[in-house]
Amino acid sequence: MQQRRKPPPAAAPVAAKQPAPRRTPGPLSFAGALLSLLLVATFLYINDHDVSKLHADFPLAAGARARARSPDLRLLQEAAHRKVNSIVVSRHVPTPTRSSTSTTPPPSSHPKLDQQPLRLIDTPMSSSSSSGRKQAALVMMGNSGGGGGESEQAASVKLKGCDLYKGRWVYDAAGREAPLYRESECEFLTEQVTCMRNGRRDESYQRWRWQPEGCELPRFEARALLDRLRNKRMMFVGDSLNRNQWESMVCLVQSAIPHGQKTLTKFVNNGSLNVFRAHEYNATVEFYWAPFLVQSNSDDPQVHSVRDRVIAWRAIARHAANWKGVHYLVFNTYIWWLNTFHIKVLKSRSAPFGGRGWSSRYALVDRPIAYREVLKTWAKWVDRRIDPNKTTVFFMAMSPNHITPEAWGGSAEAVKCAMETQPIVNRTWGLDIGTDWRLHGVARGVLRSMRRVAVRFVDITALSELRKDAHTSVHTLRQGKLLTPDQQADPRTYADCIHWCLPGLPDTWNHFLYAHIVAHAA
Numbered sequence: 226m227q228q229r230r231k232p233p234p235a236a237a238p239v240a241a242k243q244p245a246p247r248r249t250p251g252p253l254s255f256a257g258a259l260l261s262l263l264l265v266a267t268f269l270y271i272n273d274h275d276v277s278k279l280h281a282d283f284p285l286a287a288g289a290r291a292r293a294r295s296p297d298l299r300l301l302q303e304a305a306h307r308k309v310n311s312i313v314v315s316r317h318v319p320t321p322t323r324s325s326t327s328t329t330p331p332p333s334s335h336p337k338l339d340q341q342p343l344r345l346i347d348t349p350m351s352s353s354s355s356s357g358r359k360q361a362a363l364v365m366m367g368n369s370g371g372g373g374g375e376s377e378q379a380a381s382v383k384l385k386g387c388d389l390y391k392g393r394w395v396y397d398a399a400g401r402e403a404p405l406y407r408e409s410e411c412e413f414l415t416e417q418v419t420c421m422r423n424g425r426r427d428e429s430y431q432r433w434r435w436q437p438e439g440c441e442l443p444r445f446e447a448r449a450l451l452d453r454l455r456n457k458r459m460m461f462v463g464d465s466l467n468r469n470q471w472e473s474m475v476c477l478v479q480s481a482i483p484h485g486q487k488t489l490t491k492f493v494n495n496g497s498l499n500v501f502r503a504h505e506y507n508a509t510v511e512f513y514w515a516p517f518l519v520q521s522n523s524d525d526p527q528v529h530s531v532r533d534r535v536i537a538w539r540a541i542a543r544h545a546a547n548w549k550g551v552h553y554l555v556f557n558t559y560i561w562w563l564n565t566f567h568i569k570v571l572k573s574r575s576a577p578f579g580g581r582g583w584s585s586r587y588a589l590v591d592r593p594i595a596y597r598e599v600l601k602t603w604a605k606w607v608d609r610r611i612d613p614n615k616t617t618v619f620f621m622a623m624s625p626n627h628i629t630p631e632a633w634g635g636s637a638e639a640v641k642c643a644m645e646t647q648p649i650v651n652r653t654w655g656l657d658i659g660t661d662w663r664l665h666g667v668a669r670g671v672l673r674s675m676r677r678v679a680v681r682f683v684d685i686t687a688l689s690e691l692r693k694d695a696h697t698s699v700h701t702l703r704q705g706k707l708l709t710p711d712q713q714a715d716p717r718t719y720a721d722c723i724h725w726c727l728p729g730l731p732d733t734w735n736h737f738l739y740a741h742i743v744a745h746a747a
């Protein structure tokens with residue numbers, strides 16, 4: 226895979242002409258960034274359907290040839306599991322500072338190319354600021370129609386002004402509050418995420434619950450959520466991480482629905498849509514594939530290529546037609562942006578991806594600039610077409626990867642996330658695991674600029690960065706097939722440190738949605 230590092234050509238779309246402040250990376254960090262790009266590129270596809278077509282398109286990462294046997298993973302995991310069960314780890318997570326400081330460099334001693342905050346945002350948006358509260362209050366107006374019970378109102382009072390995303394992970398040894406469901410109890414889980422069934426031995430990753438500082442997450446009640454969803458549609462729109470979260474949401478609500486009154490239909494509407502239906506409630510929880518939100522040549526949910534991706538940054542109508550009339554929209558886009566520093570943007574505004582030769586008519590645009598233009602296209606659509614009295618809109622912050630153990634002080638034998646059985650407990654030294662915080666800042670900036678619709682930014686990034694233990698790693702699929710024992714023994718090549726086991730971390734993300742929808746969190 227080649228990295229294109231040329232500046233965008235003069236004919237690039239307008240925004241590309243804006244200077245992107247960027248520091249020269251040191252040689253070490255540049256190599257690190259390249260490595261993570263490569264690894265990200267390799268693992269995006271693993272559960273995409275009909276992957277046989279993709280096989281030739283995605284040769285294995287460079288590590289495939291220099292295959293090294295790791296120590297017995299299972300023994301390590303079991304030992305670590307015993308250890309984690311005997312302690313209760315809970316550490317304070319400071320609010321991420323990098324996202325909100327656009328002038329000071331990140332605390333890391335060797336800043337990575339990918340992590341320089343772009344000076345696109347003027348003032349940091351604090352979720353506890355008065356403007357943040359005002360935004361939230363706007364959304365609440367639209368949703369307070371249904372009569373809230375007494376306990377619900379109490380919860381809402383307690384949550385007001387609380388930053389749900391600031392807090393710590395607490396180990397729930399007894400499993401009283403985590404996990405919220407059992408792997409074996411959710412028939413809708415795909416093999417991609419059933420880590421225990423796929424051979425993982427340490428279960429502790431399921432038992433961490435998020436404790437916000439200064440308030441409690443309201444207890445998750447599937448019925449309360451289903452009551453809100455009655456005669457309504459909820460739709461997750463985005464990439465495979467959002468699909469990961471959609472699967473979690475399906476499992477979270479399905480427990481309250483008797484057998485025979487729920488169905489899941491995949492690949493509706495030419496494959497882009499998966500629909501879970503709770504018949505008694507006349508409610509749906511849906512997933513719509515649009516990895517860039519705008520149109521791209523990767524919109525086929527079954528045949529697509531990260532390496533060859535090209536986006537049309539003003540074209541959204543064809544996707545958005547499928548989002549109209551939905552009552553709860555949950556958007557994300559991040560992972561598909563990572564594996565090159567520049568994004569190919571189609572120059573022609575009309576008729577994207579049709580006819581011959583379109584693929585050569587693109588400009589290379591710096592990642593955060595293209596990201597901002599795409600989100601502006603999306604925001605414009607939301608502001609014009611969404612009725613804020615009818616629809617609540619969420620934007621999920623970036624889901625982080627764990628590919629470089631040296632970033633969290635992993636042992637010398639550590640390979641990607643494969644040996645990890647505990648969250649990162651020590652965040653006091655500037656944690657730098659390769660998250661592109663520039664995109665985080667861009668997203669916050671664009672959301673803040675919206676005039677009519679207050680979109681909630683579900684800021685899961687910093688708290689998820691701590692969860693190096695929660696990825697599917699080698700307990701998952703590749704090319705649609707469960708990894709063989711040989712492949713499992715070779716995490717350097719095969720560990721997926723992008724997607725997450727279920728039950729697991731995405732349940733907490735959905736718990737935040739729940740807090741907003743049911744308990745009116747600020």
Ligand SMILES: *[C@@H]1O[C@H](CO)[C@@H](O)[C@H](O)[C@H]1NC(C)=O
Nearest residue numbers: 455456457458506507508509
């Ligand atoms: C079922 O839900 C849809 C929206 O998802 C709504 O348009 C329709 O009116 C509902 N049906 C009934 C009988 O309420």
Ligand SMILES: *[C@@H]1O[C@H](CO)[C@@H](O)[C@H](O)[C@H]1NC(C)=O
Nearest residue numbers: 493494495496497525543547
């Ligand atoms: C489904 O795909 C076919 C072939 O690509 C296309 O002609 C048709 O318009 C698509 N239908 C929808 C609903 O997008």
Ligand SMILES: *[C@@H]1O[C@H](CO)[C@@H](O)[C@H](O)[C@H]1NC(C)=O
Nearest residue numbers: 366367611612613614615677
């Ligand atoms: C939402 O409802 C309120 C109160 O009914 C109304 O004043 C407002 O104009 C509505 N907003 C939109 C965008 O329709």
Ligand SMILES: *[C@@H]1O[C@H](CO)[C@@H](O)[C@H](O)[C@H]1NC(C)=O
Nearest residue numbers: 316634650651652653654655
């Ligand atoms: C946390 O990191 C700091 C700085 O690297 C170190 O001094 C401290 O011992 C660490 N604490 C724990 C509990 O690992």
